[in-house]
Structures are given as C-alpha cells and as structure tokens.
Amino acid sequence: MGVYLNPGNVDFQKSLNSEIYIDKTELIAYTNKKLNTEQGYICVSRPRRFGKSMAANMLTAYYSRGCDSREMFQGLKIAKHTGFEEHLNQYNVVHLNMQNFLSKTQTIEQMISLVTKAVGRDLLRAYPDVDYLDKTILTFMLDDIYEDSQVPFIFIIDEWDCIFRSRKNQLEEHTKYLDFLRDLLKDKSYIALAYMTGILPIKKYGEHSAINAFYEYSMTDASPIEEFTGFTEQEVRRLCEQYKMPFTETKKWYDGYCVDGVSIYNPKSVVEAMLRGKFSNYWTKTETYEALKVYIDLNQDGLRDKIVQMIAGEKVPVNPDKFQNDMTTFHSADDVLTLLVHLGYLTYDEQNRVVWIPNGEVRQEFINSIEDGGWEPVVQAIRSSERLLQATLSGDAETVAELIEQAHQANASILKYNDENALSCVISLAYYSAQKNYTLHREMPAGKGFADIVFEPNRNCDLPALIVELKWGHSAEEAVEQIKRKDYLDCLKNYTGEVLLVGVNYDKEKRHTCRIERAVI
Known part of the structure; x- marks a missing residue:
C-alpha cells in the first residue's frame, strides 16, 4: 500500500463513519461497465462541495489492490450488482489530488516533476524487481510494470482542473499540463479506467483538446449519471x-x-x-x-x-x-x-x-x-419589496402604484421602459420579498388566456394568492376586468382561499395606477 499507488480505504471510511452518509455506490456499477473500453475515460465536473472527492475516495477504496474493502461495501447498493466481486480490489490504482501538487510548486514543470517523483517512488517500492527502461519517465515505468504483472492501472485524478482556476491566465502552463495528461493517459495499454473530477469541463484548446478521449459529465450534461x-x-x-x-x-x-x-x-x-x-x-x-x-x-x-x-x-x-x-x-x-x-x-x-x-x-x-455598488436601482427595489407586498395585501392600491412606479422608472435604464415584458420583470423584482412565501409564475395559462404574473402561496402559507395583470395606456380597472372576464382564477386549480386581483396600468407620462379587488375560490 502506497501514498499514491494503491492507497487504502481510510478516506472513504470517514464518509461511512459520518452521521449522514448517502449511498452513491451505484456509480461504481457504471464505471465497471466502462473498464477496459474506449469509454473508460470519464471526466466529472460539478461545483465545489458537491461530493467530487467523496466519489473519488469511494472508487479508490473499491478498486485499489492496497486494501480489502469487501466488508466496507457489504450492505451498500453496489454489493447487489453483478460484477461486484469481480472488480473489487483488483487494480493498481493511482489516486492523485492535483491541488496538493500545485500548491507545493511554483511552475508547471515543477508540478509535473513532483507528480512523477511521488508516483515513481511508490511504483519502485511496489515493483522493485521489474526491469525498467528508464526510472525517470513515468509512462515507461507504467508500461514496464503492466507488461510484467498484467495488472492494469486505474487513474483517479481529483481537482484535475485546479491550474485553470488558480492560474487563470498562464496559457503556456495550461498547455504543458494538458500535454502531460495526454502523454500519461491517452492510448495507453496499461489504462483500464481514468476518472477525473473538477469544477470545469475539459479546456478547449485546438489540438490541445488534448485529452479528447474523455467522456464529459457536467452541470450542463450529466446524463446518464445525473x-x-x-x-x-x-x-x-x-x-x-x-x-x-x-x-x-x-x-x-x-x-x-x-x-x-x-x-x-x-x-x-x-x-x-x-x-x-x-x-x-x-x-x-x-x-x-x-x-x-x-x-x-x-x-x-x-x-x-x-x-x-x-x-x-x-x-x-x-x-x-x-x-x-x-x-x-x-x-x-x-x-x-x-x-x-x-x-x-x-x-x-x-x-x-x-x-x-x-x-x-x-x-x-x-x-x-450587488449591494456594494453599481446596482443601486435594483437594490432599492428589493429593499422596498416588503413594503410593496404589505401594501398589496392590505389593499392599499395608491401605495402599490407609487412603489411600482418608483421601481419601474429607476430600472428603466436597465430594462426597456415601454415594454410589457420589462414591466413584468420590474414587478417581479419589486415583489422580491414575496419569493419567501410564494411561487411566481409568468405568463401562466389561465382560463381564456395567460395571466401576466401569478403569485401562488407555498404550502402551509396562509397568505392570499395574487394575480397581477398589466396594461399600458388603458386603466387599472380594465386590467382587473380582464382577469375576471378571461377566468384567470382558473389557473389556481390547486388552491382554495382568498385571491387578490391586482391591475396595474401606466401611461405615456409614466404615471402608474393600481386597482385591487378580492375574490374567493
């Protein structure tokens, strides 16, 4: 058992020891299907603290020849799958956290050298009798060990993209790093599986989309392991x-x-x-x-x-x-x-x-x-939102019109003024505090048309529902009449109780009026 080659299962055991552990071991069933195939190059990207390292530790504990994890996985979901015993602790696993190497070096050359030195030391300790061609070249050592032992390698690389995040503008270093990964992993007979985790998907770099053998699973496309x-x-x-x-x-x-x-x-x-x-x-x-x-x-x-x-x-x-x-x-x-x-x-x-x-x-x-400057109109609308909601709930149409007018005019420089969609957005923003207790629906199918904005109370909330209809160059009364005439109350099929019908109109002089009526369904 080494530090980087065939480490033990202690890190995954910490997850199992935790008060809350969610069983995600069926990911192993997926990676087992990819072993020794062209699809055995997997890059998983997701945000920080979304369980990337836990998954890497889990795979290491399962595949590593440096430990016996049978008892650890008994009772977990993977133990019920075909192939569980076949692949359990049968591979030479190299587990690397690239952030650890990056933080201890100043240049990419130093980082690559440190990785080579660290993994090379573990390889020599585990396989001292192999006839190595060159002990300073990592890929040669891996080739020689695989030829001698016929035990394939699994590479599990955590925080693979750390250099792109912490050294954002050092493009030459990025290229050298991708070349290193390509040389280490691509088209190598000794690889049974390569599993990388990070926040970013693989960098697009022309020919240095280098590691383009990888299948990517990200926050924009994670299927089928979502x-x-x-x-x-x-x-x-x-x-x-x-x-x-x-x-x-x-x-x-x-x-x-x-x-x-x-x-x-x-x-x-x-x-x-x-x-x-x-x-x-x-x-x-x-x-x-x-x-x-x-x-x-x-x-x-x-x-x-x-x-x-x-x-x-x-x-x-x-x-x-x-x-x-x-x-x-x-x-x-x-x-x-x-x-x-x-x-x-x-x-x-x-x-x-x-x-x-x-x-x-x-x-x-x-x-x-946005509170620290540059977004003052937006921030002011949000700060006034609780007052606007309370004015609406109390039926104070004059105050509602005044506050919506202020928000509309203040944000006209950000969003088009004489545009109903822009006004809908401003009103949604002006009612920001309502998001605590309501689910907001824009252009909600209702009766004989579409209600402009519907605030549906969340479960266990005793506040009334709101239906807001917008008009330009007409009247607030006409807006309320449209709600009733087109049966917009029909959109609240899963709700019973009081509903406030809120009509808002604004004219060429940018004056806003409001009318509020109450209904019960």
Whole structure:
C-alpha cells in the first residue's frame, strides 16, 4: 500500500463513519461497465462541495489492490450488482489530488516533476524487481510494470482542473499540463479506467483538446449519471423525515439544480441544515461573494439585464456550446452564464436551453454581490419589496402604484421602459420579498388566456394568492376586468382561499395606477 499507488480505504471510511452518509455506490456499477473500453475515460465536473472527492475516495477504496474493502461495501447498493466481486480490489490504482501538487510548486514543470517523483517512488517500492527502461519517465515505468504483472492501472485524478482556476491566465502552463495528461493517459495499454473530477469541463484548446478521449459529465450534461451529482429529492425527503426538518422549506433553500431533468439538492447545505437543525447559507459560506461579483459585474452582451431578470425569479435563454471551459475567455453573456452554471450559481435546463438561480441560498448570494455598488436601482427595489407586498395585501392600491412606479422608472435604464415584458420583470423584482412565501409564475395559462404574473402561496402559507395583470395606456380597472372576464382564477386549480386581483396600468407620462379587488375560490 502506497501514498499514491494503491492507497487504502481510510478516506472513504470517514464518509461511512459520518452521521449522514448517502449511498452513491451505484456509480461504481457504471464505471465497471466502462473498464477496459474506449469509454473508460470519464471526466466529472460539478461545483465545489458537491461530493467530487467523496466519489473519488469511494472508487479508490473499491478498486485499489492496497486494501480489502469487501466488508466496507457489504450492505451498500453496489454489493447487489453483478460484477461486484469481480472488480473489487483488483487494480493498481493511482489516486492523485492535483491541488496538493500545485500548491507545493511554483511552475508547471515543477508540478509535473513532483507528480512523477511521488508516483515513481511508490511504483519502485511496489515493483522493485521489474526491469525498467528508464526510472525517470513515468509512462515507461507504467508500461514496464503492466507488461510484467498484467495488472492494469486505474487513474483517479481529483481537482484535475485546479491550474485553470488558480492560474487563470498562464496559457503556456495550461498547455504543458494538458500535454502531460495526454502523454500519461491517452492510448495507453496499461489504462483500464481514468476518472477525473473538477469544477470545469475539459479546456478547449485546438489540438490541445488534448485529452479528447474523455467522456464529459457536467452541470450542463450529466446524463446518464445525473443522480450522482448531488442529493436527489427522494434522498432529501428521507433525511427530512429522519431529522424532523420541513421538506418544503428544505426544497426552497437548497433545491433547484436541474441536471438533465433530475432535481438535485446541494449536498453540503442539506447535510449542514439537518445536523444543525436550521436553515442558512451553508454552501455559499465556503466562498466569498466576490467570487460571484467579479463575473456578474461584467456587462457583456446585456449581461446585467439578464442578471436582473434572474434575481426577479425569471429564466433567461443561453447558448452554452461556445463556452471555452475556462475562467477568462468571455465573448458573450452566454459564456459568463455558462461558467456560473459550472460554478453552481445557476442551473441549466438542456431541453429548453435556459438558466436561472436555483434556490433561496444562491439568490441571497446574488443580492450580497450587488449591494456594494453599481446596482443601486435594483437594490432599492428589493429593499422596498416588503413594503410593496404589505401594501398589496392590505389593499392599499395608491401605495402599490407609487412603489411600482418608483421601481419601474429607476430600472428603466436597465430594462426597456415601454415594454410589457420589462414591466413584468420590474414587478417581479419589486415583489422580491414575496419569493419567501410564494411561487411566481409568468405568463401562466389561465382560463381564456395567460395571466401576466401569478403569485401562488407555498404550502402551509396562509397568505392570499395574487394575480397581477398589466396594461399600458388603458386603466387599472380594465386590467382587473380582464382577469375576471378571461377566468384567470382558473389557473389556481390547486388552491382554495382568498385571491387578490391586482391591475396595474401606466401611461405615456409614466404615471402608474393600481386597482385591487378580492375574490374567493
């Protein structure tokens, strides 16, 4: 058993010893199918604290010849699968965390040299009698050992992309690093499986898409292993029952990651919330808000407009295909938004090609990031949102019109003024505080048309539902009459109770009026 070659299973045992452990061992069944195939090159990218290292430790414990993990995996899901015994502790595993090597060196040459030295030492200790061609060249040593022993290697490389994140602009070093990985892994007979984890997908570099043999599984396309990206809804429901935590509140705080149609929860935050017995911003505390701010303050291609829309609770279209998989190459707002998906600040719906802020925890991080300047109209609208909601609930139409007018005029420089979609966005933003207790629906199918904005109360909330209809150059009364005439109340089929019908109109002089009526369904 070595440090890097065939390490033991102690790191995975720590996960099993933890008070909360979610069984993700069926990932092993997937990797077993890829052993010794052309698909045996797997690169998994997902945000920080989403279980990447745990999965790497799990695979190491299962495959490594340096330990006996049979008892460890008995009782876990993988033990029921065909092939469990066949592959258990049968491979020479090289497990590397690249961040550890990067942090101890100044240049990529030094880092590569240190990796070679560290792995080479373990190889010589394990196989001292092999007739090596050259003990200074790692690939030659691996070839010689495989020829002598006929035991294939599995490489598990954690934090593989750390150089692209911490040394963002050192392109020459990036290229040398990719060349090293290509030489180490590509088209090598000694490789049974290569499994890499990181935050970013593989860097696109022309011929240095070097490691293009890898099959990528990311936050924009994780199929068919999407369930291993984080906690599934079923897993979280069980935890909520066990720890007597309200599932609805947990969902609001930590759900929202749409990974190939599967609803994924942030594992770091869910575990913290269960163990502490309260909801808070646990995941976002693992990074300063400046990490988000530096990207959303860029104003490429109308990026700020899109950020405002998402803070207001909307989804925006995106094309992730041109993203260069780094943290410096931004040719459009789409590139920035795609990076934010990989960092965990946004989520992506592949079918509809839209992004949005996934949950309450991350939405608060966006608010933290815009409060320091440059976003004053947006911040002011958010700060006034509780007053606006209370005025609406109390039927104070005059105050509602005044506050919406202020928000509309203040944000006209960001969003088009005489545009109903822009007004809808402004109103959603102005009602920001309502997101705590309501689910917002834009253009919701209802009766004989589409209701502009519907605020549906969350379960166990005793506040009335809101239907908001917008008009330009007409009257607030006409807006309310349209709600009634077109049976927009029909959209609230799963709700019974009081509904506020809110009509908002604005004219050429940018004056806003409001009318509020009450109904019961």
